[in-house]
Amino acid sequence: MIRHFLAKTLYWSDAAVKKLSFLALGTGVAFLLLMIVFVLRESSLGLGFAMNLFDFLVRQPWAPMATPPSHGIFHAWISTLVVTGLSLGLAIPLGFGIGLFLSEVAPRWVQQVMQPALEVLAGIPAVVYGFFGYVTLVRNFETWFDMPAGECLLIAGLILAVMVLPFVASTAAEAFRGVAQDLREMAYGLGVTQLYVMRRVLFRKALPGLFAAVALGLARALGETLAVLMLAGNTVAVPHSLLDRGQPLTALLTTELGETVVHSDKYQALFASGFILLIVVLGINVMIWTLKHRFLERSHA
Amino acid sequence: MHNAAVLSPTANMTGSETYRLSVLRDRLWRAALWFCGFIGFLLPVSIISYLVFEGIHRVSWSFLVDYPKGTPLGTQGGIWPAVEGSLALASIGLLVAFPLALGGGLYLSEYGRSQRFNETVRFLVECLAAVPSIIYGLFGYAFLVVFLKFGISLIAGGLVLALIMFPILLIAIQESLRSIDDAYREMGLSLGVTRFYLIRRVLLRKAWRGIVAGIVLAVGHAVGSAAPVLFTASIYFSKGGLGLDRPVMTLPTHLYNLVSEAISFDQAFGTALVLIAGLLIFNASATLLRRLGGGSAQ
Amino acid sequence: MIVPMEMTCSYAPEGDHEDPADGPRIFDVRDLSVTFNGRSVLRGVNAMALDRQVLAIVGPSGSGKSTLLRTMNRTLELTLDARVTSGDIHFKGERLYGNGTDPRLVRKRICMVHQKPVAFPMSIGENVLFGVRFHKNWNGRTKDEIIRSCLDRVGLWNEVKDRLSDPASRLSVGQLQRLCIARALANDPEAILMDEPCSALDPVSTARIEELILAMKPQLPIVIVTHNLAQARRISDQSLFLYDGQSLEQDTTERIFTHPKNGRVRDFITGKVG
CATH class of the missing domain: 1.10.287 (Helix Hairpins)
Known part of the structure; x- marks a missing residue:
């Protein structure tokens, strides 16, 4: 019972x-x-969002204090684009190189040292990167380039590249490692050099994984906040060169949100830019997902 | 060999001019890859050692347990309220997120029977793990602080961090459960026990290493991120003491304030070092636990 | 398992011995030992292959057949921790493991066909040209001439001539294996090694590969590892029997299958041991 x-x-x-x-x-x-x-x-709500999209994104300046106030985010997304592009332009070649190194060239003990080193790089908080960039680069830029204040898009891009690097590198290493050993043996078996195998076989086979690495880096770089906030200079002017100050989207949000009247036009503009950022990142993620699935299917076949 | 001379062709094992060129190119390329690897190693080592070198003389016991002092406030004294606040925020986040993520992970890998449902949910979760933390901050501000009238408080920040940790934990838990051989499930269930019994006695014991790794990842992420707590939980200075409805100081936001208001770079070096060292020690001890801990490795 | 000394090696490695079937030795494997991570896999193997003949390496699984084959074009060292600890292989009188021997040039001259065929991620035609584009052994021929002649030799030309620019991954496994052989032939190799080339194939494709081996034999020495004794009998002139990393016996296929001298070889051939 x-x-x-x-x-x-x-x-x-x-x-x-x-x-x-x-x-x-x-x-x-x-x-x-x-x-x-x-x-x-x-x-x-209330912004008439779709109607004013062009004004919002391109035409209007960010001038909440003006009469009448205007809330365009042209300067912000241009800054984001510049900083992100710069950081990926540096992090992708270097990250792919590190990925290839880890998967094809490095002896085992070197891999065992590199793996935790990259994890440390990935684990350093953004604010510490911002601080590090500030005390190393910003101060020196003031003397090197004779700038009144050292913050600029170039520095933000450089530091962002270091932040994105471990993600690109380890995803790329995974993609290269995923290429079947058979294929390598066969290619080397024909008496060609490593460079030739990498160029003709590995890169093509790892392509979906490499795309995923780029997409992952892009999503990271777009959403990164604290480092660009501390290093890009935080000004609403539209940047014209890499040594100009700028204000990426995330920095704009962080700077303005705390001092904004809830549900004011400015508040809504801030959330609208946040929403755009969210949609872009989600779109990138959908891309990664499809790539991963196609990759899986192909490796099963 | 008496017949070698007959067969030996003019081509020999040293190769032609073009071949030597491509071997040279290969060498250069490999050297370039070694260089990439070297940079990948140099960056973390130099950043960490720079911070240690510049910050070590600031860090002492009293720096950890003292309150910020001096004029302007923060140029002297310690960082105890920030340490306390960071720990409290991460604990609340983990307390809220872990049960939810464990349940979710268990459902997806053990109970869920619809492939399509599982994949859809997993897709959503993965998307949300990629959402920048500033967006979580926006949401926390609009929903918790303003809409639910929590105000800028420990609880609002903790819940935002819980949201950030949830997808990271869920993915880690689901992956470590999924990597367990199905034979265990079949063998266990064929003995007539319930799934929950199987989960408790077998699966969680096999999966705990992966789960611990997920916790480390999630907590590390939460403790280090400033953007989501900047306008949900943090204030410039507090006299210490925690209350769910009161704002707190955190290490990352304290560091941010020290730098952006140019209060004290000396103190900033100390704060950065404490933050980094705390994260590294936390990571290392979890690795040690996983290596030494009982139960079978996967 | 340790095999008593008197049971090992049947074939005298040194030159005073008159080779059977009066062909010159292409491969001469002398006292070859290989370890994997310290574990001994080949122990003092002696073997030889003659020109314009097929040498079959047979023996139970785990006896080191594939390892021996992979030492013969220096692809062994692609496996981490694999090391040749003693002995050498002479190929047409040149030492494969001599100082200053470039493994890539060895591989160019001695090509390998693997168990499981794999397509490189490019078109059928480019697959054939993979080695040529690196080694530049055009010898005055155009791309199309090389593709055509190599595919012709493996009997694939008529099947694929209209879709040379299709990705090679669309071929069937049997076709793919022949493409792999064509890819090797495009290197102008002086010998071909085959590692159980038919074990992934159906009987019809297997028959085609066997025909192909017999057709290539007049131009090239071929060494084939097979676990299929009937296949060894059908296509090989010489057979080498490996057991537990040691060469027990080598002789003409005819003699090894009818009058093996070694007891273990007899047991294996008559099916007493698997």
Whole structure:
């Protein structure tokens, strides 16, 4: 009797755990979806968003104090673009090189040293990178380039490149390692050099993974906040050169949000730019997902 | 060999001019790759040693446990309220996120029976893991601080960090459960036990290393990030003491303030070193735990 | 497992011995030992291959057949921790493991066909040209001439001539294996090594590969590893029997399959041991 009861409770508790775990999953995911909806809600109400998209993105300056106030984010996304492009332009070649090195060239003990080193690089908080960039580069730029204040897009891009590097490198290494050993043996078996195999076989085979590495780096660089906030100079002027100061989107959000009246036009403009950032990053992620799936399917076939 | 001379061709094992050129190119390329690897090693080592070198003389026991002092405030004294605030925020985040992520991970890998449902949810979670933390900050500000009227407080910041940690934890938990051989499940369930029993007695014991790795990743991410707590939980200075409805100082935002307001670079070096060292020690001890801990390795 | 000394090696490595079938030795494997991470895999192997003949390496699985084959064009060292600890291989009188021998040039002259065919991520035609583009052994021929002649030799030309620019991954496994052979032939090799080239193939494709081996034999020495004794009998002139990393016996295929001298070889051939 008792045993029967016990068994019943056990089975019942299994069902309960199943329901609870589903509930947990549901709660978590629901909150995350709520986030997207809420950012959208806070942004588009009253802005006539779709109508003014061109004004918002290109034509108007960011001048909330002017009469009448205007809230365009041209300077911000131009800055974001410059900083992101610069950082990826540096991090992608170097990261692919490190990936190739780790997967093809490095002896085992070197790999064992490099792996944690890259993890450390990835684990350093953004604010520390910002601080590091400030005390090393910003001060020196003031003397090297005779600038009144050293912050500029170039520095932000450089530091951002270092921040993105470990992600690009380890994803690229994974992509190269994923190429079947058979293929390598066959290629080397024809008496060609490593460079030739990398160029003709490895790169093509690892291509989806390399795209994913780029996309991952791009998403990281776009959303990075603290370092660019501290290094890019935070000015609403549109930058004209790499040594100009600028204000990437994330820096704009961080600078302005705390001092903004809730549900004012400016508040909505800030959330609208946040929403654009969110959509871009989600789009990149959809791309990574499809690449990964195609990659998996191909390696199964 | 008596017949070698007959067969030996004019081509020999040293190769032609073009071949030698391509071997040279290969050498140069390999040297370039070694150089890339060297840079990848040099960067973390030089950044960390620079911070240690510049910050070590600032860090002492009293720096850790003292309150910010001096005029302007923060030029003297210690960083205790920031340490306290960072720990409290991360703990609240973990306390909220871990049960949810564990349940979610278990459901996705053990209970969920619909492939399509599982993949859709996993896709959503992966997308959200990639969302920049500043967006979480925006949401936390608009929803928790303003809409729910939590104000800038420990609880609002903790919940935002929980949201950031949830997808990271969920992915780690699901992956480590998924890497367990299905044979364990079949063998276990064929003995007539419930799934929960199997999970408790077998699967979690096999998966705990991966779960610990996920916790380290999530906590490291949460402790280090300033953007989401900047306008949900943090203030410039607090006299210490924690309350769920009160704002706190955190290490990253304190460091940010010290630098951006140019209060004290000396103190900033100390704060950065404490933050970095704390994260590294936390990481290393978790690695040690995983290496030494009982249970079978995967 | 340790094999008593008197059971090992049947074939005298030194030159005073008159070779059977009066061909010159192309490969001369002398006292070759190989370790994997300290574990001994080949122990003092002696073997030889003659010109314009097929040498079959047979023996139970794990006896080191593939390892021996891979030492013969220096692809062994692609495996981490694999090391030749003693002995050498002479190819047409040149030492394969001598100082200053470039492994890539060895591989160019001695090509390998693997068990599982793999397409490089490029078109069928480019697959054939893979080695040529590196070694530049055009010898006055155009791209198309090389592709055509190599594919012709493996009997693939008529099947693929209209889709040379298609990705090679679209071929069937049997076709792919022939493409791999064409890829090797494009290198103008002086010998071909084959590592169980038919084990992934169906009987029809297997027959085609066997025909191909017999057709190539007049121009090239071929060394083939096979676990299929019937196949060894069908296509090889010489057979080498490996057991537990040692060469037990080498002789003409005819003699080894009818009058093996070694007891273990007899047991294996008559099916007493697997």
